[in-house]
Amino acid sequence: MPIIPSKVLFVTGIGTNIGKTYATAFLFDKLFESGQKVITQKLVQTGCVGASEDIEAHRRLTGYPTMEEDGLGLTCPYIFSYPASPHFAAEIDGKRVDCKIIDQATETLLSRGYDRVLLEGAGGLMVPITKDYLTADFIADRDYPIALVTSGRLGSINHTLLNLELCRHRGIPVESIVYNLYPAEDDRIIANTLDYLRFYLHKYHPDTQLMVMPERN
Numbered sequence: 001m002p003i004i005p006s007k008v009l010f011v012t013g014i015g016t017n018i019g020k021t022y023a024t025a026f027l028f029d030k031l032f033e034s035g036q037k038v039i040t041q042k043l044v045q046t047g048c049v050g051a052s053e054d055i056e057a058h059r060r061l062t063g064y065p066t067m068e069e070d071g072l073g074l075t076c077p078y079i080f081s082y083p084a085s086p087h088f089a090a091e092i093d094g095k096r097v098d099c100k101i102i103d104q105a106t107e108t109l110l111s112r113g114y115d116r117v118l119l120e121g122a123g124g125l126m127v128p129i130t131k132d133y134l135t136a137d138f139i140a141d142r143d144y145p146i147a148l149v150t151s152g153r154l155g156s157i158n159h160t161l162l163n164l165e166l167c168r169h170r171g172i173p174v175e176s177i178v179y180n181l182y183p184a185e186d187d188r189i190i191a192n193t194l195d196y197l198r199f200y201l202h203k204y205h206p207d208t209q210l211m212v213m214p215e216r217n
Helices: 020-033 053-062 086-092 099-111 135-142 156-170 187-204
Strands: 008-013 038-042 116-124 128-130 146-151 174-180 209-213
Touching (some): 020 174, 038 053, 099 116, 116 135, 135 156, 146 156, 156 174, 174 187, 187 209
Parallel strands (some): 008 116, 008 146, 038 116, 146 174, 174 209
């Protein structure tokens, strides 16, 4: 059965280490509280052997044990040992990412009765999955909506708006912006950035929800 795009929410960020894994758990909690049956998935995991550390973090942060789907490889079909972008990490391990395998895993998860799959990416939208296929290509080709993770770090307004412009150009629907309050480096910049994003979204992306994610352990 073809994947219904709205059943998948792709979680990406304005850059590496912006808090995508924490945001995925945050979104999981919100959807679970609304009564939905939801599961998390990782596009490609790098820098690991055996198990996906991001999937393990999802389980820990949401209070769930390892799930059957984790053991079957459905929640992270590709795990590479070297901490690099997927195309390079795969090359080092002598492999290549086949996106059909990821699609099949997502489809299987949905066939198991989940209302929604939260699919966490690796890095940002322009990270290459293969040499000639970017994460943005993957999302746009499947019409997946995204949750874009940003923060109040200096420079994040520019990076956020660049990502929004890319999404507009590629026809990628931005369902939500997740504003990560960690790390709390400068309270004035954090507050001003949040205010500006509210203004910008109201003017140019009125259908995009702005969600503030508090710090969590």
